[in-house]
Amino acid sequence: MKVLIMAGGYATRLWPITKGKPKPLLPVGDKYIIDYILEKTKELDLEVYVSTNKFFERHFKSWAEKNGVELIVEETISEDEKLGTIGAISYAVSKLGLDDYLIVAGDNLFSFSLEDFLKHYDGKPLIAVYDVGDFELAKRYGVVLLEGNRVIDFQEKPLQPKSTLISTGVYAFPEEIIEKVDEYLEEGNRDSPGYFIEWLLNGGVEFYAYKFDDYWYDIGSADSYLEAMRTLLKESQIGEIQISPYSKIIPPVVVKRGAKILGRSIVGPYVYIGENCVIENSDVSDSIIFDATVIRGSTIWRSIIDEKCEIRNLELKKSLVGGHAKIQRGD
Known part of the structure; x- marks a missing residue:
């Protein structure tokens, strides 16, 4: 069996944040989304591959080298050109060969152990299912109906x-x-x-489900x-930063190196502050701030x-701000 993490989507629903990354x-806490998945694969002792596209290849290269993961790179550079998930699986298999595959969406964060998931795999297609309530x-x-642990409708x-x-x-597919x-x-x-499973x-293919909670x-x-x-940020991770004696950090937070928290600022809880950011006389909570903002x-x-945004004299709630934006309210 091989593990294939699918990371080739262009994530248009999160644009402009994901337009260039x-x-x-x-980041989720002090790790990337894909790091959580990779950690779960390490207990399996299986070859792990990441499927992505030409546009994002340079972003993944150093990460893949650091983690000893091989990239499978499809030759697409835009949303219009991209292969879908099944097309990307086909392309990866053409490079890696036929085998049983554990396939995991690279933007998935889940509580269960992949080792436990595979304990329920007996050579018949298995999918992980969750009750959204x-x-x-x-x-x-993709909505599932079960009879016991057998999928009777999808x-x-x-x-x-x-x-x-x-x-x-999360899918286990036999050869x-x-x-x-x-x-x-x-x-x-x-x-x-989803349509492939349908x-x-x-x-007439029999499908089975692994149901999990949490x-x-x-x-x-x-x-x-x-x-x-x-959910996942449990402990604070604070790099070498400058912080005013009049400012306060409420854990848990991640504050990367080079950040400056100045004046009377309150940062946290549940905040990610990227490298070389400046937070001055501001309150930031339940938010993610990328580098040099x-x-x-x-x-x-x-x-x-x-x-690289500049935000001055504003109250922002439930907002998504693209890179290099400059927004301020006059005094």
């Missing part, structure tokens, strides 16, 4: 979900299923794992990104602010 390399929310995902993004149990982007990928694509079917079920985050929106940080005289709550 891949979503799996967004809300029919409206379930409409965004509907991708249905208008009227039959349950609130959804597929989470004979991987062999069907090209046939599926050649028939002109939609390039998406197609397999309609063709937490699961599909980092597809600012809200889910910030909620994931609240300057915030003065402002209150920031449940917001994500990209790198």
